Amino acid sequence: MAGFLLGANARSAGYRLVGFDNIGSTNSEALAAAAAGDPGGIWFAALQQTAGRGRRGRPWASPHGNLAASLLIVPDAETAATATLGFVAGVALSRALGSILPGRLVRMGIDGADGTVNGHNARIALKWPNDVLADGAKLAGILLEAQKLSDGRHAIGVGFGVNVVRSPKDVPYPATSLAELGIDRSAFDVFEALSEAWVEVFGLWRDGRGVADVLAHWRSAAAGIGAPVAVSHDGRVVRGIFETIDDDGRLVVRAEDGLRIAITAGDVHFGATASARS
Template identity: 75%
Template sequence: MADFRLGQEARTAGYRLAGFDTIGSTNSEALAAAAAGDPGGIWFASLQQTAGRGRRGREWHSPSGNLAASLLIVPDATPDIIATLGFVAGVALNSGLSAILPGGMVRIGIDGADGADGRSRIALKWPNDVLADGAKLAGILLEASKTPDGRTAIIVGIGVNVVAAPEGVPYPATSLRALGVERSAADVFEALSDAWVDTFRLWDDGRGVSAVLERWRGSAAGIGAPVAISQDGVVRRGIFETIDSSGRLIIRDDDGARIPITAGDVHFGATASAQS
């Protein structure tokens, strides 16, 4: 069985863990637990997924040695507030990586996503990715389900390319190993589990959303840079100004109008100008 372990803060907070060497999907395992009445606060972590999935039903490639982790929680919040848990996950993952990666790799106040200074740097990409030098290092997927007593269960799925990045995908991807970092999936998970406790406590059933979003902005890729948003075949272009209090991406177009974006595929820098 995989040598996953919860961090000290996660253990103290009462989180539980089910670890696997390989699994179809950690999100599916968590959804099944929710349907069976699990009260939440349990992580499912695996070194490999054979049927992982990402946003919009896309396949999430996860070869052996990478991290696939899903957390089942039953938050006491309205649906619009629950939707901001993706930002909680992003901030927690960024914090967890900061705890185990060499100094300088996780930077604050990123002004772009292309790594033009030639140094590895990790940043959050709206709405649910973690980038390293503009290439995808990790992804986040939220799924919802009903518990037997009618409450809303949320599955926070997180995949990190630890030893290998997927090939043949329509976007640049990288791994910790490709960045010269030799840490195990268990190391990443332990740091993530502790960072989640701190960030989820800050979120505080939605009362701390603004504080979480402020932390997310501080580690965001591409703020102030050109951005292109693909939405069902339509491309919107502008400057990425910020995310608002609801977590929507705000772009400023050539006419100076500020446009809120609730969903779409985001492209920065050179990839933004290439979109059509």
């Protein structure tokens, strides 16, 4: 579709692009391409997604004008390392959005969850495991899906959803969009910035050998480190202080009894919300 463009560095790196006005799911399109033999390095981007998926199979539809984009990659990396591509995606998306939002510093977010830059509160922050916040509200999300290939490698669909023109209103968490933040930029602008940022951060990852470097960048933009946190998963709630993300990408919580608990998956709530929710 005319309108979507790769950044100059993405084009030079050999990435390809297919654009749509609307589509069921960009991740489904990416994985279908893998099944048909595509070697990877191709983006699928759309202005509207009608049958998208979020974490744990939750539906993720988006109105026309928001960005849905998925990148198909087939990395030469161990299976365990491919799971850390979510952190590559988070850092890349936060950098892309940070380049679009004005650089001024703002108040603490409504959830006490803003990240920091040089010791000051920042507009864009990463929320473990796969969200990007603006002023403490969800602006974007990421979903990784894998498909094993006949040669034993895994094709990965790295999906991005960004609220450009409108945010969802029927969700149990604060959400926002670029338009609601007063930012007059299009999904085309966001995608081009994302395609450029991906090249840079994926280069740091180096087929899994640079995971530590990527995680260091992720921590530097993380929301809520040092703050009260509650993580719910499979009916269990873990409460304490969000200490860090460990070298395997797990969220580490220091409980009231001093025990350090490493969590691999869950829904995260910060600050006062962490204390109020069960």
